[in-house]
């Protein structure tokens with residue numbers, strides 16, 4: 001699918017100059033160190049050239065948002081209530097949403113030391129495997145019907161209403177299921193980053209879109225053939241780590257024939273994740289405020305900024 005026309009597109013050479021005057025445009029040694037620990041394959045050049053300007057853009061949006069919340073309250077003659085700023089990150093399975101989300105969380109936490117920046121993934125709102133099986137849709141994991149969208153909308157509503165201590169179930173790739181214990185706790189953040197394939201999708205009821213809750217949204221984009229490579233690479237890593245752990249969902253594949261396991265992963269990519277990308281995820285791309293387009297080795301080669 002061709003890139004949408006309602007965006008301005010920039011090469012990284014153009015984008016890396018978008019800092020504004022007086023902006024501290026370097027990443028500190030300390031930040032570099034923690035970013036390297038986050039994912040040792042992440043390109044530090046991307047951090048400097050792509051994410052530092054993006055952080056600056058997010059500061060602009062956040063600044064205006066916080067003033068707007070105050071001015072709106074002023075208009076109504078009431079005191080402003082704390083209302084979190086929500087950033088959504090979407091894109092295909094295995095395109096690198098979690099990595100982008102964790103990186104932004106880290107950069108924003110460092111640049112906004114007095115603000116609380118939290119992160120969750122919508123995978124925690126998937127129905128548990130037992131329920132997917134009951135409904136006969138275990139092979140549709142990730143498709144719209146596999147998520148409890150009402151629960152996700154209620155959660156987003158609670159966040160925007162600034163409720164304390166909201167519990168969100170966690171999803172584990174290793175267990176291949178939603179976990180019953182150790183939920184994430186979202187507790188009145190200033191900024192919440194929500195990462196998931198479905199954050200720009202159509203409404204589950206007629207009144208409100210999930211995307212209505214987001215104050216800034218990012219779509220991580222790449223050619224499907226490349227994403228398949230990244231999906232298979234991650235599958236190999238999951239196999240390697242599963243070898244030590246019979247409880248791990250991937251153990252059954254790790255101890256068997258590796259070529260067969262890889263063929264199975266290729267089929268799952270083609271019949272589930274690629275299908276989901278084409279039918280439900282890619283069509284939401286033109287709703288994002290920003291498109292981060294990746295090429296080989298996860299290098300970002302193009303950035304699209306929505307005009308309208």
Ligand SMILES: Nc1ncnc2c1ncn2[C@@H]1O[C@H](COP(=O)(O)OP(=O)(O)OP(=O)(O)O)[C@@H](O)[C@H]1O
Nearest residue numbers: 041042043092093094095096097098099230234298
């Ligand atoms: N910038 C990057 N540099 C190098 N490797 C990366 C980068 N981003 C992601 N990866 C690798 O690509 C794979 C997929 O990334 P990640 O798990 O972040 O994807 P995702 O979009 O969150 O997937 P899912 O929707 O399945 O949770 C992982 O193996 C990750 O280590």
Ligand SMILES: CC(C)(CO)[C@@H](O)C(=O)NCCC(=O)O
Nearest residue numbers: 093123141142143197268272273
């Ligand atoms: C949990 C999701 C849906 C999204 O992160 C994905 O990683 C997934 O498990 N998809 C189902 C098909 C598969 O096993 O890859």
